[in-house]
Amino acid sequence: MDVDDTPAEAAFRAEVRAFLAEHAPDVTPLVGVWPPRVIDHERDARFIDASRAWQRCRAEHGFAGIGWPEAYGGRGLGPVFEAIFAEEEGMAMLLSGLFSVGIGMVGPTIIAHGTHEQKTAFLAPLLRGEQVWCQLFSEPNAGSDLAGLETRAERDGDEWVIHGQKVWTSHAHAADWGILLARSNPDVPKHRGITCFLVDMRAPGIEVRPLRQATGSAEFNEVFLDGLRLSDDDRLGPVDDGWRVAMTTLTSERVSIGGNTAVLSLDDLVALADRRGLRDDAPTRQALVGFHTRVQLITYLAWRLRSAVSAGREPGPESSVLKLAMSRHQEATGDLIMGLLGADATLDHADAYGGGSWQGHFLYQWASRLGGGTDQVQRTVIGERVLGLPGEPRTDKGLTFRQLQRAALDR
Numbered sequence: 435m436d437v438d439d440t441p442a443e444a445a446f447r448a449e450v451r452a453f454l455a456e457h458a459p460d461v462t463p464l465v466g467v468w469p470p471r472v473i474d475h476e477r478d479a480r481f482i483d484a485s486r487a488w489q490r491c492r493a494e495h496g497f498a499g500i501g502w503p504e505a506y507g508g509r510g511l512g513p514v515f516e517a518i519f520a521e522e523e524g525m526a527m528l529l530s531g532l533f534s535v536g537i538g539m540v541g542p543t544i545i546a547h548g549t550h551e552q553k554t555a556f557l558a559p560l561l562r563g564e565q566v567w568c569q570l571f572s573e574p575n576a577g578s579d580l581a582g583l584e585t586r587a588e589r590d591g592d593e594w595v596i597h598g599q600k601v602w603t604s605h606a607h608a609a610d611w612g613i614l615l616a617r618s619n620p621d622v623p624k625h626r627g628i629t630c631f632l633v634d635m636r637a638p639g640i641e642v643r644p645l646r647q648a649t650g651s652a653e654f655n656e657v658f659l660d661g662l663r664l665s666d667d668d669r670l671g672p673v674d675d676g677w678r679v680a681m682t683t684l685t686s687e688r689v690s691i692g693g694n695t696a697v698l699s700l701d702d703l704v705a706l707a708d709r710r711g712l713r714d715d716a717p718t719r720q721a722l723v724g725f726h727t728r729v730q731l732i733t734y735l736a737w738r739l740r741s742a743v744s745a746g747r748e749p750g751p752e753s754s755v756l757k758l759a760m761s762r763h764q765e766a767t768g769d770l771i772m773g774l775l776g777a778d779a780t781l782d783h784a785d786a787y788g789g790g791s792w793q794g795h796f797l798y799q800w801a802s803r804l805g806g807g808t809d810q811v812q813r814t815v816i817g818e819r820v821l822g823l824p825g826e827p828r829t830d831k832g833l834t835f836r837q838l839q840r841a842a843l844d845r
């Protein structure tokens with residue numbers, strides 16, 4: 435693995451810096467606004483408008499869809515160049531985040547599996563920031579075991595009728611479109627009876643209910659699908675082959691996760707230590723060095739993953755190692771912040787130092803330990819695929835989804 439920029443990467447980095455110096459928006463008034471810490475439609479709208487404007491600006495200057503093929507309006511440059519933009523983007527990444535599902539995950543899935551009409555309808559508007567997307571995968575009984583999803587898709591002539599419930603749907607309340615997985619055939623093993631659809635989030639039969647989290651934020655939602663009617667043209671990929679489609683989405687998510695340590699710098703934490711007069715305190719210094727070391731390790735792990743992807747390899751167990759390292763880092767950093775804040779850590783909102791954003795860092799660690807594959811699931815992958823430990827018992831092998839449901843009812 436070579437961590438230095440190649441000449442092409444260095445040239446791109448210079449181009450990105452020049453673009454950002456001229457166009458990067460001032461996000462100061464928006465910091466702390468997103469994820470929304472209160473349900474406030476006016477503030478949400480302000481944030482969404484700013485995000486759309488930034489995405490449009492990126493597109494106009496050739497910095498949208500950096501890794502997408504040129505045929506679809508991207509730069510065709512691959513994940514290393516995406517990472518360079520992310521590294522340089524600084525706090526404007528808050529605004530790009532609204533499009534991480536759409537551009538980072540749904541776009542590559544439509545490119546790989548979509549019809550000509552779907553590519554025409556969605557890809558260019560996505561890059562221009564005209565569509566916010568959400569991912570309608572997880573359900574109350576299907577998270578780590580995503581293939582166990584129960585939302586039903588029933589064929590009715592040229593249409594599909596959808597019934598079910600999704601949960602933890604990030605930004606569904608702001609989304610124009612969603613990528614949906616639903617069970618189209620319960621009489622085959624669970625991975626083989628799922629179909630993927632593209633859903634207009636404002637269609638009748640969809641109800642979005644925000645979920646308030648421990649952080650006070652409400653960027654997650656429950657989504658109820660009650661008799662939602664979809665045309666067969668809304669189907670992405672073949673009937674009953676949605677698992678393969680979803681793998682493209684999840685692989686894209688895995689490549690984009692990680693390396694996102696730029697949110698907090700060592701300088702931020704040193705300033706926090708200074709505020710408490712702890713700059714010369716030995717345990718604090720030790721903890722700050724630990725922070726810095728972890729950031730470096732994660733950066734190198736992320737580069738290793740991206741090098742593998744650039745060389746045309748699927749992200750393998752290294753993405754699990756990176757994901758686990760990231761969540762351990764969030765945990766340790768959250769604890770460090772709480773220690774540095776002292777009694778201030780009990781305060782929130784306007785009473786708190788930083789408006790409660792420091793406390794938010796601590797509380798948000800559980801999100802990174804669950805989202806994109808939980809710590810325990812990552813450990814299983816590492817155990818089986820890196821360490822060669824015996825596999826987990828798989829009691830569902832060879833059974834159809836309907837048999838699994840019956841077995842669950844009998845328990």
Ligand SMILES: Cc1cc2nc3c(=O)[nH]c(=O)nc-3n(C[C@H](O)[C@H](O)[C@H](O)COP(=O)(O)OP(=O)(O)OC[C@H]3O[C@@H](n4cnc5c(N)ncnc54)[C@H](O)[C@@H]3O)c2cc1C
Pocket residue numbers: 568569570571572573574576577578579601602603604605800801802804805806807808809810811814
């Ligand atoms: C920040 C964030 C954003 C998210 N955004 C979205 C989104 O936009 N769209 C979407 O569809 N979903 C989203 N999710 C949901 C996410 O995909 C799920 O939280 C994740 O897949 C875990 O599923 P679960 O929450 O149902 O937990 P479960 O799978 O029920 O797990 C509960 C606990 O059991 C453990 N566990 C489960 N199975 C095993 C096993 N086989 N071995 C050992 N331990 C196990 C888990 O590690 C965990 O500790 C998001 C989650 C987070 C935190």
